[in-house]
Amino acid sequence: MVFKLRTRNAEFETGTFIPWVASGDATVSDDVACSGFWTARLGPGTGYIQQDGVAYPNRSFEVQFRVGAVGGMATSPLVMTLDFYDQPQFGRLFQWEQQRERLGGAYLPEPEPQPQGRLLRRFTLTIPAADIPTVDGATPVGCLQLNVDAGLSPNNTRRFRLTFAKPTAGGADLIVDAIHVIERTVP
Numbered sequence: 001m002v003f004k005l006r007t008r009n010a011e012f013e014t015g016t017f018i019p020w021v022a023s024g025d026a027t028v029s030d031d032v033a034c035s036g037f038w039t040a041r042l043g044p045g046t047g048y049i050q051q052d053g054v055a056y057p058n059r060s061f062e063v064q065f066r067v068g069a070v071g072g073m074a075t076s077p078l079v080m081t082l083d084f085y086d087q088p089q090f091g092r093l094f095q096w097e098q099q100r101e102r103l104g105g106a107y108l109p110e111p112e113p114q115p116q117g118r119l120l121r122r123f124t125l126t127i128p129a130a131d132i133p134t135v136d137g138a139t140p141v142g143c144l145q146l147n148v149d150a151g152l153s154p155n156n157t158r159r160f161r162l163t164f165a166k167p168t169a170g171g172a173d174l175i176v177d178a179i180h181v182i183e184r185t186v187p
Helices: 097-103
Strands: 001-007 021-030 041-054 060-070 078-085 092-095 108-109 121-129 144-152 158-166 172-187
Touching: 060 078, 060 158, 078 172, 121 144, 158 172
Parallel strands: none
Antiparallel strands: 001 172, 021 041, 041 158, 041 172, 060 144, 060 172, 078 121, 078 158, 092 108
C-alpha cells in the first residue's frame, strides 16, 4: 500500500496559514499547540480554515487531526468537511516561499470562494462541543486526535477541499492542529 500526504503546512509550523485560507476569527497562534509550536485557532466568533489539493479517482482518503478548546469549555462544535470535485483546474496559483527555497519552485493552488467544477461527494464530520477536550499551555497532548476514513473518492475526482469550521460564536476558542489528508493506494 502506498501513502501520500496531500496537505501542506499541516501543523502550521511556518507561523502562517499559507497555503490554507482563513476566514472570520481564524488566526495562527503559538500560545497553545497540540503538536510543535503553532496551531490554527478558531474564535471567539465564527471562522474557518480550508485548503484545496490534488486528488485522484478511486483512491481511499483518511483525514487525521487534533482539536481542543482553549479558555474554557467548548460551546461550539467543530465541523470538518472534505469535498471532492471533478475540475482539475485551480483558479490562481501562488508560490509557497518555504518550498520555493527548498525545491527551487513549487506552486500550490489558492482556494477559490466557489470551486470550479461539480461537487462529486461531500464527507462531513461534526464533533459536538461536549466531546472537545479543554487544553492549556501545560497540557498540549490533551487534544482529541481523530483518524477518519473518508472512503473512496468518486470515479472522476480531480481535487479536494478540506474545511474546518467553528459555526457558533462565543465560548472557548477551538484549536485545530496536525491536519493530514492521506491518500492510500494499493500498488
